[in-house]
Amino acid sequence: MRLATWNVNSLNVRLPQVLQWLAENPVDVLALQELKLDQDKFPQAEIEAAGYRAVWYGQKTYNGVALLARAPLSLEDAVAGIPGYDDPQRRVIAATVNGVRVIGAYCVNGESVESDKYAYKLEWYARLHDYLAAELGQHPDTVLMGDFNIAPDDRDVYDPVAWEGKVLCSRPERDAFAGLLGLGLADAFRLFNQDDKQYSWWDYRAAMFRRNLGLRIDHILLSAPLSARATGCVIDKAPRKWERPSDHAPVVVTLAD
Structure with a gap:
């Protein structure tokens, strides 16, 4: 079973790339972030024509998340948003696929550590933590994946030095990420790859991708039973080289049966 996450930074713009990537990389589950589409504008027909079923939680201009499952797999018991949290921003969607509870998330950016959005980010992460704890209690086989907007440590x-204390790298954010791991989750990428200079996001400006000046902020977190099944996790940088790319690259994990 192969699962992937990708912040596409506008599905309207990037739909041809998503379809191309799925044709070349027929993963079983794909979590998408930053759809930037109203709920009724999701390209369901195109996704289904590519052999995938979908559930989504859209929002115009900003945010929006979706889960795609390769047919004949189905998306069961889908839940949009964090239950009990009245959040106007559409950032979380969950469903069960082939016995695995899959949670896709577009986590809050926070803008800057001085911003009200930063306080919202920390509150949002606390809500995510509690939600995830409840999900793990019901579903031992759980994966949380998406754009976390946190680089967990300096290798990422x-x-x-330049990023120390800044948003995406501040200590409270990294503590929030560590809190998720404290629930018994593992960072799938670090189960296999301990090298430096491995990133999933590069700013569009100043040739940052060409110079490999990026951050690893897109993650796949696995519960203990799924960690035991993991056989590899990679960042696929190829789509970042395409014309009009997303600023993020897909991350893919492979689980043994």
């Missing part, structure tokens, strides 16, 4: 940042 091209210039740790």
